Amino acid sequence: MEKTSTAQKTYTNRGYIAAVGSALFLSMTAIFIRHLTQDYAMPALVLAFWREVMVAAALAVVFAISKPELLRGVRGHIGTLAGYGLVLALFNAMWTLSVALNGAAVATVLVYSSAGFTVLLGWVILKEKLTLTKALVVVLSLLGCGFVVNVFNSSLWGFNTVGIVAGISAGLFYAMYSIMGRSASQRGLNTWTTLLYIFGFASVFMLGFNLLLGGKMPGAAGSLADMLWLGSEWLGWLILTVLAVGPTLLGFGLYNVSLRYLPSSTANLVVMIEPVFTAIFAFIVFGEVLTTTQLAGGMLILGAVLALRLKKE
Numbered sequence: 001m002e003k004t005s006t007a008q009k010t011y012t013n014r015g016y017i018a019a020v021g022s023a024l025f026l027s028m029t030a031i032f033i034r035h036l037t038q039d040y041a042m043p044a045l046v047l048a049f050w051r052e053v054m055v056a057a058a059l060a061v062v063f064a065i066s067k068p069e070l071l072r073g074v075r076g077h078i079g080t081l082a083g084y085g086l087v088l089a090l091f092n093a094m095w096t097l098s099v100a101l102n103g104a105a106v107a108t109v110l111v112y113s114s115a116g117f118t119v120l121l122g123w124v125i126l127k128e129k130l131t132l133t134k135a136l137v138v139v140l141s142l143l144g145c146g147f148v149v150n151v152f153n154s155s156l157w158g159f160n161t162v163g164i165v166a167g168i169s170a171g172l173f174y175a176m177y178s179i180m181g182r183s184a185s186q187r188g189l190n191t192w193t194t195l196l197y198i199f200g201f202a203s204v205f206m207l208g209f210n211l212l213l214g215g216k217m218p219g220a221a222g223s224l225a226d227m228l229w230l231g232s233e234w235l236g237w238l239i240l241t242v243l244a245v246g247p248t249l250l251g252f253g254l255y256n257v258s259l260r261y262l263p264s265s266t267a268n269l270v271v272m273i274e275p276v277f278t279a280i281f282a283f284i285v286f287g288e289v290l291t292t293t294q295l296a297g298g299m300l301i302l303g304a305v306l307a308l309r310l311k312k313e
Helices: 002-039 044-066 078-102 104-111 114-125 132-148 161-186 191-213 224-228 234-261 264-286 292-312
Strands: none
Touching: 002 044, 002 234, 002 264, 044 078, 044 191, 044 224, 044 234, 078 104, 078 161, 078 191, 104 132, 104 161, 114 132, 114 161, 114 264, 132 264, 132 292, 161 191, 161 234, 161 264, 191 224, 191 234, 234 264, 264 292
């Protein structure tokens, strides 16, 4: 019995470590994205397309050279993986639209409505336990996110129905991404093989979003030529490549790994510490000073996640 308990604790700890690692790497993406969108004026959806293409290409090359068997084993799951890729593309599109219409602060809090969606969907679809502890952690984490991104500044909020709907939709699609990731792990699909295929499908869908929504959606390509926005800017392409094969690949990869060990609702809650890491990196890279309110918000999020882990004990 004691061995079983120890093994289960180790199993769960791996999930928490992977989720925290995911939050750490995903928080770095904001630094790269800010640089590309500000210094190169790169449209956000064009940037998202190339991130997805490069992640899929990097995984395909690595697998072909080192583990060709990881390119296979998806027969009978292509439809599921295509749907998973569509959800990933929709999440990226809605997140981008939310940032464009709401600003980064409001968009960040809205996207983390995914925590509540994930708890509810996990309970309904995957039969995960719906506990009072999880509900409290959702509330405290959202409150902490609000403090970290200064969302309680009334000037940041305006009557923007489309923006609010886009932000909440981003949260819903992120929750769906978590649920589908947990389902894929339960089907026995390799985490990294799954990542290869969903990013491959997402890049196809994102290309469609750019070409079909150009001029209608903020950040979409206005024409086919805009898909090569960076042109001969080799440094821009290098930064984009590092963004894709570094923080993006490792961030999403570790998140999918965490879904092997943790309920989707728990993994999603742990990753809510991402804004804390983002604030720290903004301080280190851009010299943005952390306010007392931001520090309090960070402590609130970390405390909520710690309480979730201690409850497991």
